[in-house]
Amino acid sequence: MTxxxxxxxxxxxxxxxxxxxxxxxxxxxxxxxxxxxxxxxARITGVAPSTASGHLARLLEAxxxxxxxxxxxxxxxxxxxxxxxxxxxxxxxAIPGRDAxxxxxxxxxxxxxxxxxxxxDHLAGRLGMAVTDAMAERGLLRAxxxxxxxxxxxxxxxxxxxxxxxxxxxxTVDSRLDWTxxxxxxxxxxxLDWTxxxRHLGGVAGARLCALALRREWVARREEGGRALRVTDAGExxxxxxxxxxxxxxx
Numbered sequence: 001m002t003x004x005x006x007x008x009x010x011x012x013x014x015x016x017x018x019x020x021x022x023x024x025x026x027x028x029x030x031x032x033x034x035x036x037x038x039x040x041x042a043r044i045t046g047v048a049p050s051t052a053s054g055h056l057a058r059l060l061e062a063x064x065x066x067x068x069x070x071x072x073x074x075x076x077x078x079x080x081x082x083x084x085x086x087x088x089x090x091x092x093x094a095i096p097g098r099d100a101x102x103x104x105x106x107x108x109x110x111x112x113x114x115x116x117x118x119x120x121d122h123l124a125g126r127l128g129m130a131v132t133d134a135m136a137e138r139g140l141l142r143a144x145x146x147x148x149x150x151x152x153x154x155x156x157x158x159x160x161x162x163x164x165x166x167x168x169x170x171x172t173v174d175s176r177l178d179w180t181x182x183x184x185x186x187x188x189x190x191x192l193d194w195t196x197x198x199r200h201l202g203g204v205a206g207a208r209l210c211a212l213a214l215r216r217e218w219v220a221r222r223e224e225g226g227r228a229l230r231v232t233d234a235g236e237x238x239x240x241x242x243x244x245x246x247x248x249x250x251x
Contacts (some may be wrong), residue, residue, distance in 0.1 A: 013062070014062055017058055017059055017061075017062035017064055018064075018087075018090065020055065020058075022045050022047055022051065022052070022055050023055045023058060023059055025044070025045040026041050026044075026045055026052070026055060026056065026059065026065075027059070027064065027065075027078070027087050027091075028087075028091060029041060029044050029045065030065065030076065030077060030078045031078065031084060031087060031088055031091070033077075033078075033084070033198055034077070034196070034197035034198055035068055035075035035076060035077035035192055035197045035198070036075060036076060036077075036197065037073060037074065037075055037076070038052050038053050038056055038074075038076065039052075041056065041076065056076055059076075060076075063079055063083070064078070064079060064083055064087070065077065065078060065079060066078075066079045068192050070191075070192040070194055071194075073194075075192060075197065080144065080145055081144040081145070112222065112228045112229075112230070113125060113195065113226075113227065113228050114126060114195045115127065115228075115250050115251060116128070116219065116228070116229040116230065116231060116250050117226075117227040117228050117229055118210060118227045118229065119191055119193070119194075119200070119202070119227075120191075120202075120207075121206075121207040121210055121211070122191070122200070122201060122202050122203075122206030122207050122209070122210045123200070123201070123206065123209065123210050123213065123219075123229075124191075124193050124194075124195075124200055125193070125195055125196065125229075125250065126195075126196065126249060126250040126251075127219075127229070127231065127249070127250035128193060128196075128200040128201070129193060129196045129198055129200050130239075130243075130245045130249035130250055131200075131201060131209070131239070131243060131245070132199070132200045132201045134243035134244060134245050135153065135156075135201065135243065138152075138243070138244070139152050139153075140152055140153035140156050141153050141188070141201065143190070143199070146190075147188045147189060147190040147199070147201065147202075147203070148188055149187065149188050149205060156242075157205060157208075157209075160209075160212070160242060161212055162205060162208045162209050162212055163208055164187055164204060164205060164208065185203065185204055186203045186204065187203055187204045187205055188201065188202075188203040188204070188205045188206070189202040189203035189206070190202060191206075213235065213238075216234065216238070217232055217234055217235070218231065218232060218234055218235030218238045218239065219231055219232065219235050220232055231247070231250060
């Protein structure tokens, strides 16, 4: 099917991508907003991995899903917010009384990494997602599709002390993060969170916010070392005052 095909044929081909119970189950699993591997979707939908791969190829070809890489792994997610709304509307129409996206169990991750950690040089885990979600809900960050700070988000960064003025070319306060501060790095980018399976804030803004949190001791590295973080009492107050999130968001 090509863009030159008659409109009715294109609509029929698109609708046919949903016309299978396994593909419908995959779409409903993805509606929660998380990304899953082909193997995980096979387990969620109860089919063989080869069968799931075939169905995923059909959904990818139709543009309903897209792939995203994190390290050596490839994950699948709903293409964009508009597609998610379409799938959700279809599900709500077909399932009377349905008022929430289908929820699939999240793959377990060892605590405390799942709660709060660094991902390269920015916040990740439940804390990173809580910060990202709060910024989007408050109109500071556009998180549908390509991440972008709004005018209000730029003002918020300046007020809080997240310095974006030099475009990320000056080293961060924490020397362990310096290597990522290189010329040409985007002010904002998204990064797939490997425990939450959703996209959190990265780029210069994410790195500078993480560095600020470490410098002001809103978060601290755990005694056992590694990437795991703990949120301090000062951090609980700061995240509450600045973004309206509390300990339940990252515990």
